[in-house]
Amino acid sequence: MGALSHIRVLDLSRVLAGPWCAQNLADLGADVIKVERPGAGDDTRHWGPPFAKDPKGRDTEESAYFICINRNKRSITVDISKQEGQDIIRQLAAESDVVIENYKVGDLAKYGLDYESLAKIKPDLIYCSITGFGQTGPYAHRPGYDFIIQGMGGFMSVTGEAEDVEGASPQKSGVAIADIFTGMYATTAILAAVVHRDQTGEGQYIDMSLLDTQVAVMANVSSAYLTSGEIPRRWGNASPIIVPYQTFPTSDGWMIVGAGNDGQFRHFVTAGGEAHLADNPLYLTNPDRVLRRKQLVPLLEAMTRKKTKGEWIALLEAANVPCGPINNFKEVFENEQVIARKVQIDVPHPTVGSMKLVASPMKLSKTPVEVRMAPPTLGQHTNEVLHERLQLDDASIAQLKERGII
Known part of the structure; x- marks a missing residue:
């Protein structure tokens, strides 16, 4: 009952x-x-x-x-x-x-x-x-x-x-x-x-x-306007306050990466064979990366296109970098967690x-x-x-x- x-x-x-x-x-x-x-x-x-x-x-x-x-x-x-x-x-x-x-x-x-x-x-x-x-x-x-x-x-x-x-x-x-x-x-x-x-x-x-x-x-978006008086804008799949926190192209589809701190950013680029980006003084901290997102994001996109979605998810999960695929609905209903x-x-x-x-x-x-x-x-x-x-x-x-x- x-x-x-x-x-x-x-x-x-x-x-x-x-x-x-x-x-x-x-x-x-x-x-x-x-x-x-x-x-x-x-x-x-x-x-x-x-x-x-x-x-x-x-x-x-x-x-x-x-x-x-x-x-x-x-x-x-x-x-x-x-x-x-x-x-x-x-x-x-x-x-x-x-x-x-x-x-x-x-x-x-x-x-x-x-x-x-x-x-x-x-x-x-x-x-x-x-x-x-x-x-x-x-x-x-x-x-x-x-x-x-x-x-x-x-x-x-x-x-x-x-x-x-x-x-x-x-x-x-x-x-x-x-x-x-x-x-x-x-x-x-x-x-x-x-x-x-x-x-x-x-x-x-x-x-x-x-x-x-x-x-x-609209939750925090409404609250941000009422608090600051600033009109919120569109950011697409990116975050206005964290970089990289967005979608990235792979060789066979799209994935989501949410590197919320400097350590996760380092693990992300290291997994992609571009560890030097984490050592670059232009991108050392999240505020640095937010300030220079237009320079950094194209470099990251070039990196992510070199591997498949599945390869990236496996690498980043092993490196404890928050990530996930963008599934079509065939993939949704074939997902092992959805089935379980x-x-x-x-x-x-x-x-x-x-x-x-x-x-x-x-x-x-x-x-x-x-x-x-x-x-x-x-x-x-x-x-x-x-x-x-x-x-x-x-x-x-x-x-x-x-x-x-x-």
């Missing part, structure tokens, strides 16, 4: 931030019911290719995007624009501990499914809203997209090749970090609210904003057969995370949930389907 096996979650969210949060709760044991639009479902069901293939190698309707954020959930389809659909959601909310939604500000109030309305039915309800800009402020009604938030929140101003590199420009992250981090913060906030409810009996409303989150996770930690798992699925997933990184000794269900097909559990939670019989469910409510 998971740590949250006593918790029921009604997930009205779609796309990424909300589903990521709900999946975290589901991985920890919560019973999560994902509510989707009849016939269409979560937008991410259609974001592809790639789509998972069935045992005969044919594409299914299960997109890789949807798969990564919806395991351990039960899917039901409900049309909340219709009165009977709204009634179903209200009844399910009355039986739930947590509601998660990421509709535009005010949208659910039109259907009587906002926090104020549902709290009248269940006063101890924990209700989490996730939006681009939060429930207040001049931007509250704007739609929020991760890419735009990365730009507005400062992330892209410090990400990308250094500003003095020809053709350099700001870059977004390779994954939707504003969404992912907001989902993680929402998970933490919900767990705190559950503890508060268990101690006091009080439910509460949680207002999560992608922009708030993006600024917060069982990061990739296989679970049965009704159309795919055996579905490959990335395991949750949360490893608890007493209440371990487990994958109880693969990401659901659209509406896979509608009948089951309506029987179980609302005690509807087959005839009543059939009528709801005929009228397009579910």
Whole structure:
């Protein structure tokens, strides 16, 4: 039994931030019911290719995007624009501990499914809203997209090749970090609210904003600006305060070297057959190397190109120089540490057969995370949930389907 096996979650969210949060709760044991639009479902069901293939190698309707954020959930389809659909959601909310939604500000109030309305039915309800800009402020009604938030929140101003590199420009992250981090913060906030409810009996409303989150996770970069007043700049893969602490080309790929002190720098260049660089008075100390990075780095790059990535990693690990490869995803999932930690798992699925997933990184000794269900097909559990939670019989469910409510 998971740590949250006593918790029921009604997930009205779609796309990424909300589903990521709900999946975290589901991985920890919560019973999560994902509510989707009849016939269409979560937008991410259609974001592809790639789509998972069935045992005969044919594409299914299960997109890789949807798969990564919806395991351990039960899917039901409900049309909340219709009165009977709204009634179903209200009844399910009355039986739930947590509601998660990421509709535009005010949208659910039109259907009587906002926090104020549902709290009248269940006063101890924990209700989490996730939006681009939060429930207040001049931007509250704007739609929020991760890419735009990365730009507005400062992330892209410090990400990308250094500003003095020809053709350099700001870059977004390779994954939707504003969404992912907001989902993680929402998970933490919900767990705190559950503890508060268990101690006091009080439910509460949680207002999560992608922009708030993006600024917060800039961490030391935000703090550096607030402390100094100096606007942070892009440094590419280099450090503004340590040299060498960056990526380096090898004869067959790239690696990362983090020589954080003078001794490690000496071991690095000695391993590459260029020990004289450590004795050069121009590069003796880290401040010297930072001051003369434009002269030093090309010399180091010429050195690192003489060996393969594997040869360098072996040499530098033996010399206790912090280093690592830049793996493609084939290399990631073939890595012996990734295999040993069982990061990739296989679970049965009704159309795919055996579905490959990335395991949750949360490893608890007493209440371990487990994958109880693969990401659901659209509406896979509608009948089951309506029987179980609302005690509807087959005839009543059939009528709801005929009228397009579910």
